Amino acid sequence: MSEDANLTDTLLRTVDRIAEDHATRAVREAAERGEFPVELWAALEDVGLPRAWLHEDAGGAGLSVADAMLALRRSAYHALPVPLAETLVAGRLLAEAGIALPDGPLTLASAAPGATPVALSREDEQESLVGTAERVPWARDCSHAVLAAVDGAESFLVLAAIGNAVGESAANLASEPRCAVALDAARVVALAPMPGAAERILLEGALARSMQMAGALEAAMDIALRYSGERIQFGRPIAKFQAVQHMLAMMAGHVATARAAADQAIEADAAMPSALRVAIAKSRTGEAAGRGAETVHQVLGAIGFTREHSLHYQTRRLWSWRDEFGGETYWQQRLGREVARLGADALWPTIVDI
Amino acid sequence: MREFDFEPVRMPDSVPALREEVRELIAAEVAAGAFRPQRNSWNTFDPDFSRKLGERGWIGMSWPKEYGGAERSMLERYVVVEELLAGGAPVGAHWVADRQSGPQILRHGSERARSEILPRIARGECFFCIGMSEPDSGSDLAAVRSRAEKVEGGWKITGTKVWTSNAHRAHYGIVLARSAPKSEDRHAGMTQFICDMKAAGVTIRPILNLYGGHDFNEVVFDGYFVPDDMVLGEVGAGWKMVTGELAFERSGPDRFMSTYQLLRETIRRVGDTPDDRQAEEIGRLVAHLATLRRMSSSIAGRIDRGENPATAAALVKDVGTGFEREIPEVIRRILPTEPSLGPGTGFDELLGSAMLRSPSFTIRGGTREILRGMIARGLGMR
Numbered sequence A: 001m002s003e004d005a006n007l008t009d010t011l012l013r014t015v016d017r018i019a020e021d022h023a024t025r026a027v028r029e030a031a032e033r034g035e036f037p038v039e040l041w042a043a044l045e046d047v048g049l050p051r052a053w054l055h056e057d058a059g060g061a062g063l064s065v066a067d068a069m070l071a072l073r074r075s076a077y078h079a080l081p082v083p084l085a086e087t088l089v090a091g092r093l094l095a096e097a098g099i100a101l102p103d104g105p106l107t108l109a110s111a112a113p114g115a116t117p118v119a120l121s122r123e124d125e126q127e128s129l130v131g132t133a134e135r136v137p138w139a140r141d142c143s144h145a146v147l148a149a150v151d152g153a154e155s156f157l158v159l160a161a162i163g164n165a166v167g168e169s170a171a172n173l174a175s176e177p178r179c180a181v182a183l184d185a186a187r188v189v190a191l192a193p194m195p196g197a198a199e200r201i202l203l204e205g206a207l208a209r210s211m212q213m214a215g216a217l218e219a220a221m222d223i224a225l226r227y228s229g230e231r232i233q234f235g236r237p238i239a240k241f242q243a244v245q246h247m248l249a250m251m252a253g254h255v256a257t258a259r260a261a262a263d264q265a266i267e268a269d270a271a272m273p274s275a276l277r278v279a280i281a282k283s284r285t286g287e288a289a290g291r292g293a294e295t296v297h298q299v300l301g302a303i304g305f306t307r308e309h310s311l312h313y314q315t316r317r318l319w320s321w322r323d324e325f326g327g328e329t330y331w332q333q334r335l336g337r338e339v340a341r342l343g344a345d346a347l348w349p350t351i352v353d354i
Numbered sequence B: 001m002r003e004f005d006f007e008p009v010r011m012p013d014s015v016p017a018l019r020e021e022v023r024e025l026i027a028a029e030v031a032a033g034a035f036r037p038q039r040n041s042w043n044t045f046d047p048d049f050s051r052k053l054g055e056r057g058w059i060g061m062s063w064p065k066e067y068g069g070a071e072r073s074m075l076e077r078y079v080v081v082e083e084l085l086a087g088g089a090p091v092g093a094h095w096v097a098d099r100q101s102g103p104q105i106l107r108h109g110s111e112r113a114r115s116e117i118l119p120r121i122a123r124g125e126c127f128f129c130i131g132m133s134e135p136d137s138g139s140d141l142a143a144v145r146s147r148a149e150k151v152e153g154g155w156k157i158t159g160t161k162v163w164t165s166n167a168h169r170a171h172y173g174i175v176l177a178r179s180a181p182k183s184e185d186r187h188a189g190m191t192q193f194i195c196d197m198k199a200a201g202v203t204i205r206p207i208l209n210l211y212g213g214h215d216f217n218e219v220v221f222d223g224y225f226v227p228d229d230m231v232l233g234e235v236g237a238g239w240k241m242v243t244g245e246l247a248f249e250r251s252g253p254d255r256f257m258s259t260y261q262l263l264r265e266t267i268r269r270v271g272d273t274p275d276d277r278q279a280e281e282i283g284r285l286v287a288h289l290a291t292l293r294r295m296s297s298s299i300a301g302r303i304d305r306g307e308n309p310a311t312a313a314a315l316v317k318d319v320g321t322g323f324e325r326e327i328p329e330v331i332r333r334i335l336p337t338e339p340s341l342g343p344g345t346g347f348d349e350l351l352g353s354a355m356l357r358s359p360s361f362t363i364r365g366g367t368r369e370i371l372r373g374m375i376a377r378g379l380g381m382r
Helices: A005-022 A025-032 A038-046 A065-076 A082-096 A197-229 A243-265 A273-303 A311-321 A327-342 A342-353 B015-031 B047-055 B075-087 B090-110 B111-122 B237-243 B247-251 B259-272 B277-304 B311-332 B347-361 B368-378
Strands: A106-109 A120-124 A126-130 A133-137 A144-149 A154-161 A164-173 A177-183 A187-193 B129-131 B147-152 B154-161 B172-178 B191-196 B202-206 B214-227
Touching: A005 A038, A005 A065, A038 A197, A038 B247, A065 A082, A065 A197, A065 B172, A082 A106, A082 A154, A082 A197, A106 A133, A120 A154, A126 A187, A133 A164, A144 A187, A154 A197, A154 B247, A164 B111, A164 B129, A197 A243, A197 A273, A197 A311, A243 A273, A243 B277, A243 B311, A243 B368, A273 A311, A273 A327, A273 B129, A273 B347, A327 A342, A327 B259, A342 B259, B015 B047, B015 B075, B075 B277, B090 B111, B090 B129, B090 B191, B090 B347, B111 B129, B154 B172, B154 B191, B172 B214, B191 B214, B191 B237, B191 B277, B247 B277, B259 B277, B277 B311, B311 B347, B311 B368
Parallel strands: A106 A144, A120 A144, B129 B172, B147 B172
Antiparallel strands: A120 A126, A133 A177, A144 A154, A154 A187, A164 A177, B147 B154, B154 B214, B172 B191, B202 B214
């Protein structure tokens, strides 16, 4: 929670207002067809959200990490079709590395967990990248990407101009662009040594997706709850049926656990969340996302399975986000290995100190 | 929605030292062979251990000093309880008195009940059972048929209670009975009474449970006399008392740590080189555990500030008891072991005991289905 609850509240209401004004049905559908919602993004930039946690003199709003993450959660509640998570994380890492931020939305060209790291070549004072980055979020709409690259044993955070490097545009289940980027064709704009840069991008990205899933789950719950009160069958609202009540009670459990799991990861005193916290957040919210999406669709029945209803804006994102920046299996295994390494008797102290 | 907000708890400064003290006591007791931590923690009955906790002021911790308490915060109590459960300490004897009966007596009891009973509970010398369920009244508590009849100077109780854990070992029971005939408001007219379980007019018969243990009892009250000053709270307000103050009971660490010992011993047995599947399942359980602990401690913080987050507490119990029940099912898939009633290698017995106890987790203290009904009510659906 923010030190200043009012500030947080104002921030969340700002996101609500922007969503209401600019994330109309038409804008959402256009975004699904590949049209970047320019006005929505401009409205977010107007209030400083994409650079929320940067210092005010760096063009940010000077928010705490926690507040920026809460704003991100709220943006996902509204399923805003913009790379806010990516821009937030990229900006934070660039600022930490002392690299000036370019204008506009930014993306993360993060190698999937376990993939071969991107190689940085430095010949004749000329830096270039080797390889291809797959499924880069919103790459089509971003002029720059932040990525990790290695030169031998050295790890760097790189800001690359990707304008000419974006290949075929694929999408995730929510029609958010996920593009291949030919890094050989990208231009290295700046770089700075950053130990474990790939891990940093993975952790921050996974944390951002965890917050987004918590937000989308909450919205899905609100939609299902509202629907259950309005939909009449057998002469009464389906909310009056015990079977439906129990489904929504379980949904409340998914929302609550996702929210608690994601929140615990943004409160670390350190500027950077620990791998343990992120593993808990991403694996727990991912599991809740799958179960929660299934539950709300069951509550909404056929109407929820249509394009016409808006539930899919949240659920298709949930089904995508849970697998981005490492799915449950990846994070659970990481967590399980770490717990096993620490040993049985360290488990409880670890849980308490997380 | 507020019910989904699990803000971090801010523990008092005294907590790290207190936590260490509890861990030291447990380590010393285990080293001395006083108990085996692999055993289930809050279904044990070990009066010696309860007395040791009483000596340290760890029972009735938050109660006023004049009633034997230590005037510590609910959060300090929370920490002591979670450490005891994590350490597998045998806390079953005083559990109900400390968690539930004592606080009710403190809030609603007569001066005599408070001054006679509470200091003994706090010393770890006085144990309680709860008489709510009856042969025809389980989840539907308003169907209680035990009668309390007003007589000179008190009440006469007649009726039968079932599933009364520890009735045969407890000194007192808090018994819910109908003090007025059923009316349109079926929840009205019920009262709680503090009953002396050793007195004449109380007959206790064992009911063996699924794993063959003697924990449950049938308790028959046959015109048992309760003096007026052992009535708990207002006559007729029993329903409100048993349903209104359950947040702490529902959201405590005992609602997700019943099989914690099995999880810990699984990690020990798997060692530091788990295979992919073992790592995945253990990681998943640990993520669930950490999340539940976060939710539970957050609610403890709210209770400590005087809030009564009933729906959030029901959520924790629903999710938490599902989790503790799932642990043996997951473990048997990643560490193939034939569960055993023992005596065996220790682990097979631990697994066997967890399996045979787990059906109770989602029943006791309000079934999962009742909880989901409460959550639905909290969501405005009923």
